[in-house]
Amino acid sequence: MNKISKFYVSIFLVTTFISVSCTKKISSLKKVEESSQKTSGDLEKVTNQKDSSPGAYSSESPIPSNSSNSSKNSTDNTKQKKDIDNQVLFAKNELLWKRYKSLEDSLASGLDLDLDQICKEVGVYSCFNKVYLSALGGNQPFNLSQYNRPLNPTIITPISLERIILSACEARIEKDILLESNAKIFRYISLDSKKPGVEDLKKQTVFLYRKLLLRDPIEEEMKTILEFSDNPLSGRQLAKSLCFAIGSSIEIIFI
Amino acid sequence: MGGYFLKQTQNSLLFSITIFWVLEMIVGNSAFATETARILFCDQYSNSPFCVEGKKDCSVCHISPPSLNPYGKNIKSKISKEEFQNFLPDVLSDLKEIDSDNDGFSNEYEITRGYYPGNNTHFPQELSDTVIYDPVRALKRIKSIYCGKSSNYLEVKNLKENTNSNEYLHNILDECLQSSYWKKVALPRLADPLIKPLKSMGAEGSVVIADYSWDYRLFVHAMTDDRDARLLLSADYHIDEQGNKVDGKISKKGLPEIPQFSNRIVIGGGQPLKPEKRAGMITSQWFIAYFTMFATIPRATAAQAYRSYLGFEIGNAEGLFSTPTYEPQDLDSKGVKKPLCKSCHNTLDPLSYPFSAYRGIDPISALVLNNTGTFFNNPAVPESGFLLGSKVDDLLDWAKKARESDYFKKNLVKIIFKHALNQDPEKKDPEEFKTLWNNLASNNYSINQLIHEIVDLDAFGGN
Numbered sequence: 001m002n003k004i005s006k007f008y009v010s011i012f013l014v015t016t017f018i019s020v021s022c023t024k025k026i027s028s029l030k031k032v033e034e035s036s037q038k039t040s041g042d043l044e045k046v047t048n049q050k051d052s053s054p055g056a057y058s059s060e061s062p063i064p065s066n067s068s069n070s071s072k073n074s075t076d077n078t079k080q081k082k083d084i085d086n087q088v089l090f091a092k093n094e095l096l097w098k099r100y101k102s103l104e105d106s107l108a109s110g111l112d113l114d115l116d117q118i119c120k121e122v123g124v125y126s127c128f129n130k131v132y133l134s135a136l137g138g139n140q141p142f143n144l145s146q147y148n149r150p151l152n153p154t155i156i157t158p159i160s161l162e163r164i165i166l167s168a169c170e171a172r173i174e175k176d177i178l179l180e181s182n183a184k185i186f187r188y189i190s191l192d193s194k195k196p197g198v199e200d201l202k203k204q205t206v207f208l209y210r211k212l213l214l215r216d217p218i219e220e221e222m223k224t225i226l227e228f229s230d231n232p233l234s235g236r237q238l239a240k241s242l243c244f245a246i247g248s249s250i251e252i253i254f255i
Numbered sequence: 256m257g258g259y260f261l262k263q264t265q266n267s268l269l270f271s272i273t274i275f276w277v278l279e280m281i282v283g284n285s286a287f288a289t290e291t292a293r294i295l296f297c298d299q300y301s302n303s304p305f306c307v308e309g310k311k312d313c314s315v316c317h318i319s320p321p322s323l324n325p326y327g328k329n330i331k332s333k334i335s336k337e338e339f340q341n342f343l344p345d346v347l348s349d350l351k352e353i354d355s356d357n358d359g360f361s362n363e364y365e366i367t368r369g370y371y372p373g374n375n376t377h378f379p380q381e382l383s384d385t386v387i388y389d390p391v392r393a394l395k396r397i398k399s400i401y402c403g404k405s406s407n408y409l410e411v412k413n414l415k416e417n418t419n420s421n422e423y424l425h426n427i428l429d430e431c432l433q434s435s436y437w438k439k440v441a442l443p444r445l446a447d448p449l450i451k452p453l454k455s456m457g458a459e460g461s462v463v464i465a466d467y468s469w470d471y472r473l474f475v476h477a478m479t480d481d482r483d484a485r486l487l488l489s490a491d492y493h494i495d496e497q498g499n500k501v502d503g504k505i506s507k508k509g510l511p512e513i514p515q516f517s518n519r520i521v522i523g524g525g526q527p528l529k530p531e532k533r534a535g536m537i538t539s540q541w542f543i544a545y546f547t548m549f550a551t552i553p554r555a556t557a558a559q560a561y562r563s564y565l566g567f568e569i570g571n572a573e574g575l576f577s578t579p580t581y582e583p584q585d586l587d588s589k590g591v592k593k594p595l596c597k598s599c600h601n602t603l604d605p606l607s608y609p610f611s612a613y614r615g616i617d618p619i620s621a622l623v624l625n626n627t628g629t630f631f632n633n634p635a636v637p638e639s640g641f642l643l644g645s646k647v648d649d650l651l652d653w654a655k656k657a658r659e660s661d662y663f664k665k666n667l668v669k670i671i672f673k674h675a676l677n678q679d680p681e682k683k684d685p686e687e688f689k690t691l692w693n694n695l696a697s698n699n700y701s702i703n704q705l706i707h708e709i710v711d712l713d714a715f716g717g718n
Contacts, residue, residue: 096677098399101440106405141447142454149444151677210408214395255395 095254097153099137104128106252107165110212111172111243112184119167127167132160162248169243173236185211185243190235201229201238208246290572290598292316295343304369304682311573314371324373326355326362369682386717390420393716397428400675401706403436421711428710432703438475445674446474449536449563451545458524463512464616465523465541465627469493469505473536484667484700488564488658491533493526504529507625522621523628528613532630534654537564538613540628547615551587551635557607564657565643566666575602576644586636608640609650664692664700671702675709684714 098106107118119127128136135156139146176183177191188204189196196204205225209217217225225245229238296315297306305312313320316327323331333346351363356375358365364379371377394414398406417423431437450470458466472494477486493501507524526540536542537560546556561567567574575598583591583604591600611633614626621627632638638649643660647653657663665681668691672680680688691708698704709715 094676094678096396096399101403101436102399102405105403109405109407139444139447141444142452142457145451145453147448147451214406214408214411255392255399 097137098253098255099149100128100133101138103136103161103164103253106212107168107247110247110252111168113168113171113175117171117175119164119171127160127164132156132164135160136164161253162244165247166240166244169240169247172243173239177236186239189239191239193235195229195233195235195238198226201226204239205242205246208242212246213249213251291340292343295340296347299344299347300363300366303366304685305366307681310567311571313571314374315366316373318373324356324371325375326350326371326373328373329353329355369685386713388713388716389718390414390424390716392718393424393710394427396675396715397424397431397710401428401431401437401441402434403440424710425707428707429703432479432706438479441674442475442478443471445478445670446471449474449559450541451559452541453545456545457541461519463519463521463523464544464621465539466525467539467541467545468496469526470536470539470541472496472498473539477535478702481699481701481703484695484702485658485663486535488535488537488654488663490535491530493539502530513622520622522616522618523625525625526628527625528628528630532613532651534651537610537654538628538650543610543613543628544616547610547613549615549617551611552589552604552607553610553613553615554603554607556610558603560610560657561606564666565660565662566669567662569599569603572599575599576641578602578605578641578644582641602641605641608637609647609653611636612638612650661692664695667700667702668692668695668705671705672709675706676714680714684712687712687714 104115104118107113108115111118115128116126121127121131125131129138133140134146134150135154137149137153137157139149141147172185173191176186183191185208186204188200188207195201202222205217205222209215209221225242228241233241293311297303300306305315314324316323316330318324329350330343330346333349334342352361354361356371356373356378358375358378360370360378362372364370365372365377368379370379391411391414394411395406398404414420414423450467452467452471454460456462456464458468473490474487476482476494476498477484477490491502493505495501505526507521507527509521509524512519512521523540523544528538528540532538537556542559543553543556546559547553548555550556558569561569561574565574569575578601583597583600585592585600585604590596591604612630614629614631616627640647640653642653642656643662645656647656665688668688669680672678672688672691680691691705694708695705698708
């Protein structure tokens with residue numbers, strides 16, 4: 001095709017384009033006119049609170065009517081006003097996720113374990129620094145190009161935590177079995193025989209709370225533990241359950 | 256003959272269709288709806304945390320652009336694309352008292368406080384009537400964040416019995432800020448998004464373009480021991496593995512390595528740039544080698560510096576300032592003068608010119624001379640450019656203007672605050688954020704002092 005033919009084809013297509021665009025503009029102008037009538041009608045509806053149906057806007061995303069429950073509205077307004085009057089910044093109400101390094105130290109110091117005794121997958125890979133690093137709030141920038149740590153706990157964070165805490169408890173129990181009367185953590189209950197008496201259990205509970213949660217248990221917590229101990233459990237099973245329950249408390253995971 | 260005619264017809268049709276779509280894009284004007292929407296939105300909500308100068312938050316209306324959240328859908332249901340500019344202000348006003356995401360708070364209430372009106376998981380929490388600073392909470396957080404450790408029962412008991420708990424806390428904090436955890440574990444992780452290391456291309460990799468461990472050491476040096484954090488963009492020296500200051504050029508260790516004689520390629524190392532042309536982190540060999548690579552106009556390098564040290568993400572149309580009307584000049588013929596491209600490139604291109612005086616990777620000369628990242632008089636690109644709406648003569652001027660700006664201070668405070676409390680202070684604690692970055696200069700840009708101030712906030716220890 002020669003240059004003249006190319007020119008005419010181009011002109012044809014440009015003309016087609018212009019006519020299509022003009023058609024679009026005309027139809028959109030019509031829509032503008034229609035919607036401006038609709039908008040003014042809706043404004044009137046909102047102002048007068050006459051129409052409670054969500055059809056005032058779009059059915060695509062219905063908006064709950066603000067006019068149908070005037071008492072709820074006044075309660076909501078009051079609540080918002082109270083919030084404004086007692087303005088306390090949001091950050092103050094948030095808990096902070098304790099990430100892998102300090103969590104590792106919490107368990108190590110709480111259960112008197114070396115860092116490499118807490119948890120290792122297949123006996124080789126560190127749970128904290130390698131296997132569950134990201135799930136526990138860390139990042140690996142060099143090999144995995146993770147340049148930011150996760151903002152919030154991920155979907156596998158809970159199960160990773162449980163895995164690690166259980167592993168730490170087991171490791172401590174094994175060590176204390178070997179140490180027998182010189183047990184470092186489970187010193188008030190016998191790990192290889194039947195469950196302890198009430199007073200020994202109370203002492204053990206207080207000891208574990210102080211080691212792991214840095215405080216004494218409240219009355220409710222002690223009562224719950226004593227009730228739990230009514231189950232037919234050996235000393236070892238009771239120790240593991242206590243350790244896991246206290247060790248996976250929200251206080252050890254969030255600060 | 257028929258085949259030749261057919262081919263020529265196809266070529267001309269393709270040419271014409273291309274013109275058709277280009278014209279449609281120009282006239283359709285769809286590229287400008289986003290910026291227009293932001294301007295109109297912020298006219299109405301000028302005090303909203305979403306309308307901070309230079310920033311943009313698409314999540315106000317979008318789930319992930321272009322898909323809309325309930326608030327965005329409410330807007331779209333009222334007006335078409337063509338009506339946008341004329342009717343958006345009215346629609347925004349209509350929607351003020353509506354709760355688009357059904358979370359119990361009106362759109363206006365959420366927007367003015369920095370909560371997304373189209374996200375029902377993002378809303379003001381139940382607020383306490385009073386907040387009391389809890390030293391025990393602060394202690395646990397200090398030890399966790401800055402020492403990488405847990406506290407213990409005795410320590411908590413001592414704190415409760417201490418009449419001057421504030422002094423006790425700050426003493427603990429001082430110890431933590433000297434710890435190897437803070438300097439060797441926590442702080443380097445703050446540098447990861449700024450440096451973006453890649454092991455395969457670092458000093459231990461198989462294709463070594465530079466050694467990023469120099470960058471990490473300089474970062475930690477600038478951010479510790481009450482030093483002026485502006486060293487991040489001003490230091491003309493480096494720090495060696497023993498923590499000593501090293502002046503002058505630093506040569507690469509070892510001989511050049513090529514595949515024929517070695518199992519890897521080594522074309523970088525040390526710090527070959529002369530000190531008088533250095534501007535801290537943005538002129539390290541790794542920074543230039545990794546972000547510039549082979550580019551004539553190092554746009555990625557400039558964007559990374561802009562993002563890391565001033566907090567502007569140009570990819571989100573943030574930090575767009577006015578530049579001369581002849582920009583972008585498109586000096587490397589990448590087609591950035593097109594309308595779709597121009598809105599960002601009229602800022603990005605002049606932002607990048609000063610970086611083009613620092614050599615990217617030329618494999619042969621890098622192998623022989625280790626000259627990646629060195630300064631040279633680039634005949635193709637001017638050394639001067641534009642930053643934050645005003646002219647800069649060269650990269651040193653760029654760095655000076657950047658580190659003296661309020662954006663640099665705000666960005667530094669954000670990095671440290673977010674690391675401590677896992678949230679954006681500009682949206683959640685705007686008053687406290689303002690105090691922190693305003694105080695930075697009077698504290699001589701000391702990060703240690705900044706952390707001490709953060710620890711005293713109710714946001715840190717409040718209960």
